[in-house]
Amino acid sequence: MIFCRIGMVVKLQRTNMQRRKALKGDLRRGTHSVVGITLASHRSGLSPWVRSSLRRLISLPPGVALDIPCGRGRHSRLLIELGFRVIGADLDIESLRAAVCDPKFVGRFVAVQLDAMRPLPVAPESIDLLMVIHPHSLEVLSGALKCLRVGGYLIYETFGAQGENWRLLPKSRQIPDEILSGFDALACKETRVDKARSFVTSKGLFQKVSP
Ligand SMILES: C[S@@+](CC[C@H](N)C(=O)[O-])C[C@H]1O[C@@H](n2cnc3c(N)ncnc32)[C@H](O)[C@@H]1O
Numbered sequence: 355m356i357f358c359r360i361g362m363v364v365k366l367q368r369t370n371m372q373r374r375k376a377l378k379g380d381l382r383r384g385t386h387s388v389v390g391i392t393l394a395s396h397r398s399g400l401s402p403w404v405r406s407s408l409r410r411l412i413s414l415p416p417g418v419a420l421d422i423p424c425g426r427g428r429h430s431r432l433l434i435e436l437g438f439r440v441i442g443a444d445l446d447i448e449s450l451r452a453a454v455c456d457p458k459f460v461g462r463f464v465a466v467q468l469d470a471m472r473p474l475p476v477a478p479e480s481i482d483l484l485m486v487i488h489p490h491s492l493e494v495l496s497g498a499l500k501c502l503r504v505g506g507y508l509i510y511e512t513f514g515a516q517g518e519n520w521r522l523l524p525k526s527r528q529i530p531d532e533i534l535s536g537f538d539a540l541a542c543k544e545t546r547v548d549k550a551r552s553f554v555t556s557k558g559l560f561q562k563v564s565p
Contacts, residue, residue: 422441479500479565486511487509495510504563510557523555526546528556
């Protein structure tokens with residue numbers, strides 16, 4: 355019995371040591387484990403698509419991200435924790451105010467109040483990661499794509515089909531074919547809306563390959 359307990363303790367200590375060693379190695383090598391830890395610590399309140407897409411981009415060095423529309427900055431916050439400097443753009447000043455109140459945002463977040471349906475005051479090809487999550491219109495996506503540099507990544511997701519929302523959703527393959535020429539699809543998913551089957555919810559992770 356005593357042997358068994360000692361054996362278990364030694365085994366546990368070894369496992370913990372191995373974990374710590376592996377973690378140190380990962381941290382030395384790059385951002386992989388940092389991303390893993392940060393993403394795991396945000397269990398709720400974030401789009402699962404955003405989380406899984408960022409996991410796929412584990413080797414992407416943090417740069418400048420554009421989160422549009424950013425709302426109250428739930429995804430901007432995650433990007434900041436991953437080391438990005440973030441431009442958060444939204445029409446709603448109260449949402450932007452709520453975002454900049456967070457002390458974590460200081461020095462790493464620029465809030466821009468704008469109408470995303472108009473030309474954006476962001477230099478072309480200046481953004482490393484573009485995040486377009488639950489925009490009210492797909493025109494937000496088409497307007498923002500030119501801000502992304504070649505080699506940069508786009509994470510997008512339409513809102514869900516609840517209530518009458520589906521009326522504003524795209525039709526099948528509308529996004530990849532009409533908007534995203536010049537991009538490689540790393541992951542994308544379309545789900546048909548039950549009530550009106552030509553409409554879909556859509557999400558994607560793309561890399562820009564040509565201007
Ligand atoms: C459903 S929220 C999504 C916000 C954020 N991406 C998120 O996932 O939490 C939609 C946002 O679009 C913003 N919005 C609506 N019309 C806009 C426009 N013309 N230009 C910029 N933002 C707009 C709203 O203020 C709102 O914050």
